[in-house]
Amino acid sequence: MTTTVRRPTRTPPRSGADKPARPGSGQRRRRDNLAGYLFLAPQLIGLLVFMLGPLVFAVVLSVSHWDGFGARSWAGLSNFGTVLQDPQLRTSAKNTIWYTVLSVPGTMVSAFVVAYLLQKVKRKSFYRTFYFAPVVTSTVAVAAIWLWLFNPEIGPLNALLRRVGMPAPDWLQDARFVIPAFALVGIWQGLGYQIVMMMAGLENVPRTLLEAADIDGASEWQKMRRITIPLLSPTILFLSVTSVIGSFQIFDYIYVFMGANAPASSRTVVYEIYQKAFVEFDFGLGSAIAVFLFAALLALTGLQLLAQKRWVHYTE
Numbered sequence: 001m002t003t004t005v006r007r008p009t010r011t012p013p014r015s016g017a018d019k020p021a022r023p024g025s026g027q028r029r030r031r032d033n034l035a036g037y038l039f040l041a042p043q044l045i046g047l048l049v050f051m052l053g054p055l056v057f058a059v060v061l062s063v064s065h066w067d068g069f070g071a072r073s074w075a076g077l078s079n080f081g082t083v084l085q086d087p088q089l090r091t092s093a094k095n096t097i098w099y100t101v102l103s104v105p106g107t108m109v110s111a112f113v114v115a116y117l118l119q120k121v122k123r124k125s126f127y128r129t130f131y132f133a134p135v136v137t138s139t140v141a142v143a144a145i146w147l148w149l150f151n152p153e154i155g156p157l158n159a160l161l162r163r164v165g166m167p168a169p170d171w172l173q174d175a176r177f178v179i180p181a182f183a184l185v186g187i188w189q190g191l192g193y194q195i196v197m198m199m200a201g202l203e204n205v206p207r208t209l210l211e212a213a214d215i216d217g218a219s220e221w222q223k224m225r226r227i228t229i230p231l232l233s234p235t236i237l238f239l240s241v242t243s244v245i246g247s248f249q250i251f252d253y254i255y256v257f258m259g260a261n262a263p264a265s266s267r268t269v270v271y272e273i274y275q276k277a278f279v280e281f282d283f284g285l286g287s288a289i290a291v292f293l294f295a296a297l298l299a300l301t302g303l304q305l306l307a308q309k310r311w312v313h314y315t316e
Contacts, residue, residue, distance in 0.1 A: 055294075058287045058290050058291060059287070059291060061283050061284055061286075061287035062079055062080070062284060062287040062288040062290070062291045063075055063076060063077065063079065063284070064283075064284045064287075065284050066283045066284055067281040067282070067283065068281050068283055069281075075284050079284045079285050079287070079288035080288050080291075080292070082285055082288070083285070083288050083289055083292055088264055088267070088272070089269075089272055089289065091264055091265070091267070092264075092267045092268055092269050092271065092272045093269055095179050095265070095266070095267060095268050096247075096248055096250070096268040096269045096270075098179050099179050099182060099183055099186070099247055099250055099268065100244060100247040100248060102179070102180060102183035103182075103183040103186040103187055103190075103243075103247050104240065104243045104244055104247055106183065106187045107186070107187045107190050107191060107194055107243060108194060108236065108239055108240065108243065110187060110191055111191055111194035111195045111197075111198050111239075112198050112232075112236075114131065114191070114195050114198075115194075115195045115198035115199045115202060116198075116202065116224070116228075118195070118199060119199070119202055124199070128192075128195070128196060128199065131191060131192040131195050131196075132192035132193070132195070132196060133192065134188055134189045134191070134192055135189060135190070135192040135193050137189070139252045139253065139256050140256060142185065142189055143253070143256040143257055146181075146185050146188075146257075147172075147257070150171040150172055150181060152168060152169070152170045152171070152173075157171075172257060172258070172266075175263070175265035175266075178263075178265055178266045179265075179266070182250065182253045182254065182257070182266070185253055186247070186250065186253065190243070190246075194239055194243075197235055197238070197239055198232070198235060198239075200235070201231075201232045201234070201235035201236075202228065202232065204231070204315075205227065205228055205231045205232070206231075206315075209227050209231075210223055210227060210228075213226070213227060230313045231313060231315060233311060233312040233313050234312055234313075234314060236312075237304070237308050237312050240304060241301055241304050241305075244297075244300055244301075244304070245297055245301070248269065248270075248293065248296070248297055248300075249270050249293075250268050250270065251268065251270040251271055251274065254266055254267065254268060254271050255271065255274070260279065269289060269292075269293050270293070272286075272289055273286045273289050273290050273293070274286075276289065
């Protein structure tokens with residue numbers, strides 16, 4: 001006689017939707033969400049009040065005539081037409097672009113070279129502090145130093161140029177050299193921050209790849225071009241985006257070096273916003289210039305982010 005042993009049937013596991021809700025779980029979830037919103041509230045309020053609010057107000061002012069005291073009147077697109085036709089504003093836009101072309105590549109290339117060389121020396125913290133000191137120096141102190149350096153008669157910069165047989169320009173009065181002079185100051189003051197960022201990026205380059213390249217007989221230039229720069233590309237992208245935005249907003253050097261009545265050859269776009277809005281009290285025209293600047297920076301940043309797909313490499 002044979003007996004059949006039946007295996008016990010297993011019941012399928014219940015899905016999450018079939019599980020009975022624990023008593024009070026919905027109330028706890030709502031309480032957690034409320035706590036999250038409360039933690040985010042200060043940042044959201046600051047974003048709305050100090051960033052989004054002024055942006056909307058500037059757009060409203062750009063289509064208005066307003067001197068800051070009386071009632072506003074509708075101006076339509078006349079302020080934007082004035083921006084496009086004003087020859088001084090075109091000159092200021094060219095000065096801003098010229099400053100960006102000089103300062104952004106100059107700072108990034110100098111920072112990369114210095115950071116690359118500092119990887120092979122001792123006492124890196126000392127050099128990092130040395131180069132970072134100008135970043136935390138106030139613009140007024142920087143102006144005092146560079147006004148002496150740029151002095152056409154007693155300045156050491158012109159003395160060095162005369163010694164090597166080169167012409168010594170009047171840096172802050174000659175229209176051909178005033179923007180390059182500001183770019184030189186900008187490179188000097190912004191170099192430390194970018195060196196720190198470049199050094200952090202270089203530390204993340206895997207040593208195993210460099211050692212494998214050494215075994216294969218790669219030269220220093222080949223390692224830099226094939227390994228170091230591609231793996232440093234996310235840092236280069238970040239610095240290029242923030243540097244372009246910062247260079248388009250240059251104002252403090254011009255105001256401190258040249259005063260409230262800067263000559264036309266030294267003015268930039270942000271200086272024109274200050275001049276139109278807070279000196280001539282034409283807030284509508286100043287806001288129209290600000291809207292143009294915002295649109296230009298938005299377009300440039302978008303192009304940089306679109307172009308990153310071709311040359312930026314992210315490690316897994």
